[in-house]
Structures are given as C-alpha cells and as structure tokens.
Amino acid sequence: MRAATPADATAWLEMRCALWPEGPDPGNAAEHAAEIDSWYRGEFPRGPWDVLFAESDDGRVVGFAELSIRTTAEGCVTHRIAYLEGWFVRPEVRRQGIGRALVRAAEAWGRARDCREFASDADPENGPSVAAHRAAGFADVGLVRCFRKDL
Numbered sequence: 001m002r003a004a005t006p007a008d009a010t011a012w013l014e015m016r017c018a019l020w021p022e023g024p025d026p027g028n029a030a031e032h033a034a035e036i037d038s039w040y041r042g043e044f045p046r047g048p049w050d051v052l053f054a055e056s057d058d059g060r061v062v063g064f065a066e067l068s069i070r071t072t073a074e075g076c077v078t079h080r081i082a083y084l085e086g087w088f089v090r091p092e093v094r095r096q097g098i099g100r101a102l103v104r105a106a107e108a109w110g111r112a113r114d115c116r117e118f119a120s121d122a123d124p125e126n127g128p129s130v131a132a133h134r135a136a137g138f139a140d141v142g143l144v145r146c147f148r149k150d151l
C-alpha cells in the first residue's frame, strides 16, 4: 500500500471507470481523466482528497482507496472524519485481503491527520461491498434513502 505517483494515472483511470462507469461516455472516462489530471495538479475541486494504491509483487497497481476528510458523517460524533470515498480492487485479485489492507492503510492516513473516526457508505444492494466493510471492522450505522429535484 502506497501513496500515488504520476505513473499511476493510467491505472487509476482504468479502475475509476470500472468503479464509477455512469456518465455520458463509456466508463465516464473524460470526467475521470479530468479529475485525475486536476488532482495531480493540486487543484482537485473537492479537497482535501488523497488516494492510496495497492501494488502487487510484480509492480501492477491492483486497487485504490480514495480518501477525504469530512466534517459530518452518518453515525459519527466528531467533526474531522476520515472518509472512504472510493474503494476498489481489480476483480481477478479480490478475496485475497487487498481490500482490507487498503482500509488499514487508510486508517493510518486518517490517524496521521488527527481524525478519530473513519466512515464510509455503500449501496445497500452491493452485497460484497457491505460484507467487505463489515469484515474491515466498520459498524452499520443506518440506511438512508436519497432524493433530489430540479430547482
């Protein structure tokens, strides 16, 4: 588990497109590429924001954890909360402990930034994600339905 280098941009883009494909073009690649580019330039629009990568023994980037610090999160009592914004492991290497290792590295990231709580969210229908959150030590703190309308 390690911090990002500029050489990770291509792998990060591939994995982001797999995790969040919804968008106007295949894999929503243009938006992801623009966000990755702005992150490397230090101009990410939704900061503070960081990313950790999992690298295999043969040097391949096989997973990532995107992290932020939020002032509020469901079930939390403090106002500086490390938050798991994105969590992905390539399908061919899942169930080998990489996801859990990314969470452990993310916890160290949060502690180093004076956070005393760590939070996340998952689609309730994403069973593997819910199971992996529980296995990584997260407690269920509720289920929220989200709504919107145009103004």
Ligand SMILES: CC(C)(COP(=O)(O)OP(=O)(O)OC[C@H]1O[C@@H](n2cnc3c(N)ncnc32)[C@H](O)[C@@H]1OP(=O)(O)O)[C@@H](O)C(=O)NCCC(=O)NCCS
Binding pocket: 019, 086, 087, 088, 089, 090, 093, 094, 095, 096, 097, 098, 099, 100, 101, 121, 122, 123, 126, 127, 128, 129, 131, 132, 133, 135, 136
């Ligand atoms: C969620 C995710 C990151 C987990 O990564 P991973 O490397 O497979 O996780 P781990 O190997 O560390 O799994 C830890 C534990 O989580 C649970 N778990 C993980 N995947 C599971 C699955 N498909 N079904 C049931 N339990 C699962 C198990 O308890 C597992 O331990 P075990 O393998 O010893 O039984 C990965 O499944 C993934 O990238 N999913 C698609 C993207 C996604 O949904 N991300 C989360 C968005 S909120």
